[in-house]
Amino acid sequence: MNQEKSREAFNRAAKVIPGGVNSPVRAFKSVGINPVVIDYAKGTTITDIDGNQYIDFVSSWGPLILGHANESILEAIRETAVKGTSFGAPTILETEMAELIVQMVPSVDKVRMVNSGTEATMSVLRLARGYTKKDLVIKFTGNYHGHADSFLIKAGSGAITLGLPDSPGVTKATAKDTLLADYNELDSVELLLKKHQGEVAAIIVEPVAGNMGVVPPEKGFLEGLRKLADNYGALLIFDEVITGFRLAKGGAQEYYGVHPDLTTLGKIIGGGLPVGAYGGKAEIMDLLAPDGPVYQAGTLSGNPLAMAAGLAMLKALNETPGFYEALESKAARLENGLRENLEKTATPGVVNRVGSLLTLFFTQKEQVTSYDEAMASDTEKFANYFRHSLENGIYLAPSQFEAMFVSYAHTDEDIDKCIAASLEAMQKI
Numbered sequence: 211m212n213q214e215k216s217r218e219a220f221n222r223a224a225k226v227i228p229g230g231v232n233s234p235v236r237a238f239k240s241v242g243i244n245p246v247v248i249d250y251a252k253g254t255t256i257t258d259i260d261g262n263q264y265i266d267f268v269s270s271w272g273p274l275i276l277g278h279a280n281e282s283i284l285e286a287i288r289e290t291a292v293k294g295t296s297f298g299a300p301t302i303l304e305t306e307m308a309e310l311i312v313q314m315v316p317s318v319d320k321v322r323m324v325n326s327g328t329e330a331t332m333s334v335l336r337l338a339r340g341y342t343k344k345d346l347v348i349k350f351t352g353n354y355h356g357h358a359d360s361f362l363i364k365a366g367s368g369a370i371t372l373g374l375p376d377s378p379g380v381t382k383a384t385a386k387d388t389l390l391a392d393y394n395e396l397d398s399v400e401l402l403l404k405k406h407q408g409e410v411a412a413i414i415v416e417p418v419a420g421n422m423g424v425v426p427p428e429k430g431f432l433e434g435l436r437k438l439a440d441n442y443g444a445l446l447i448f449d450e451v452i453t454g455f456r457l458a459k460g461g462a463q464e465y466y467g468v469h470p471d472l473t474t475l476g477k478i479i480g481g482g483l484p485v486g487a488y489g490g491k492a493e494i495m496d497l498l499a500p501d502g503p504v505y506q507a508g509t510l511s512g513n514p515l516a517m518a519a520g521l522a523m524l525k526a527l528n529e530t531p532g533f534y535e536a537l538e539s540k541a542a543r544l545e546n547g548l549r550e551n552l553e554k555t556a557t558p559g560v561v562n563r564v565g566s567l568l569t570l571f572f573t574q575k576e577q578v579t580s581y582d583e584a585m586a587s588d589t590e591k592f593a594n595y596f597r598h599s600l601e602n603g604i605y606l607a608p609s610q611f612e613a614m615f616v617s618y619a620h621t622d623e624d625i626d627k628c629i630a631a632s633l634e635a636m637q638k639i
C-alpha cells in the first residue's frame with residue numbers, strides 16, 4: 211500500500227504540531243507505524259491522501275454514528291453557516307438542543323452545552339463539589355474522562371496506550387482529591403466511601419468502560435453504585451460521552467435502567483462538530499452561574515453551527531424507525547464473525563460487546579471484566595493485527611484499549627469484509 215504522501219504529510223506536521231497530532235492516540239505510536247493522513251470520507255469509507263480507502267470502524271471515536279458526511283447533517287450545517295456561525299449570544303437552536311436532550315436522557319432536567327467531553331467532565335466535577343461542599347471524587351482505574359487534571363490519575367484511552375496513566379503536570383494537591391476504585395468491584399468503592407466518610411462529592415463512572423477496551427458493567431454493578439452513592443451522600447455521575455445516544459436514545463442510563471444524578475455527554479451530540487454537555491437534576495444544575503455560584507463559561511458553547519449539526523443528528527436517531535435494533539444486529543454480526551475467526555485460527559482472544567461498541571482483546575484470559583484482565587492483553591499481537599487490517603482496508607482504533615464503533619451506515623457487506631480481513635490478519639500474526 212502506497213503511503214508516501216501520508217508519510218511526508220506526517221513528517222511536515224511533526225515540525226509544527228507536537229507529535230504531529232492534535233490528539234496523542236492518532237499518532238499510531240502503539241501500533242508501530244506512521245498514521246495515514248485522511249483526505250475525505252463518505253458513509254463508512256475514509257480515503258487517505260494517497261488515495262487508499264478503508265472501511266472505518268473508528269467513526270471519529272464515536273460521533274459519526276450515522277456515517278461520514280451524512281446529508282441531513284451537512285444540510286443543517288450549510289443552512290446555518292450562511293446565517294452566521296457564532297454570536298456569543300442566546301439562540302433558539304440551543305434551547306431546541308437542550309429540550310431534545312431533556313426529552314431523550316431520563317435523568318436530565320437541565321443541561322449546559324460545552325465544547326468537548328473534557329470540558330463536560332471538568333465542569334460537572336466542579337458542580338458536584340459545589341453542590342455537596344465536599345472535595346473528593348472516586349474514579350475507576352482505566353476509566354478515561356478526558357484530560358482535566360483531576361481525571362489524569364490512572365486514566366484509560368490514550369493515557370494507558372502510551373503508558374502515561376498519571377501525567378506529569380498534575381499537582382500532588384490535585385491528585386490527592388482523586389480516589390481510585392476498581393471497575394466492577396463494589397467493595398473497592400465502599401472501602402473508600404467508609405474511609406473518607408462525608409468527604410466524597412461524587413463517584414464518576416463510564417457506565418460501559420470503553421477506554422480500557424470495552425468492559426461491560428457486571429450485573430448489579432451500576433445498581434450497586436447508585437445505592438452506595440445514596441447511602442454515603444455522594445453524587446453519582448455517568449460519563450456518557452461514549453455511551454450517550456449510542457446504547458439507546460437515553461444512553462446507558464436507559465439501557466441499564468440506572469439513573470445518575472449528573473450525566474456528561476459528547477461525541478454523537480455534536481454530529482461531528484465540537485460539542486459536549488453536562489446535565490442532571492434541576493436542583494443541582496441551578497447552582498450554575500449566572501443564577502448560582504458555581505462558575506463555568508465558554509465563548510463557543512452552544513454555537514449555532516454545532517447545535518444545528520447536533521440537532522440533525524439527534525433528530526435522525528429519534529426519527530429513524532428501528533435505528534437501535536439495526537445497530538444491534540450489525541454489531542452482533544461483527545461480534546459473531548470475530549469470535550468464529552478466533553476459533554478458526556485457534557487464536558487466544560476475547561470479544562466484549564455492548565450494543566454497537568466492541569473490542570477484540572488478544573489475551574490468554576478466559577474473560578476481560580476488569581482493568582487488570584484488560585492490561586494482560588498482548589499489545590504486540592494487537593499492533594500486528596492492526597497493521598494487517600489496515601493493509602486489508604480496515605481502519606481500526608490504533609490501540610488495544612479502545613473500542614470498535616459500529617455505525618448505522620455500516621452495511622452487512624462492510625461487516626463481512628471486516629470479518630474476512632480479520633481472518634486474514636489473524637492467520638498472519
Ligand code: KE4
Nearest residue numbers: 233271326327328354355356367451452476
Ligand atoms: P473529549 O474531550 O476527547 O471530547 O472527550 C473526553 C472523553 C470523556 N469521557 C469519555 C468516556 C471519553 O471516551 C472521552 C474521549 N474518548 C477518547 C477515545 N476513547 C477520545 C479520542 C482521543 O483522545 O483522541
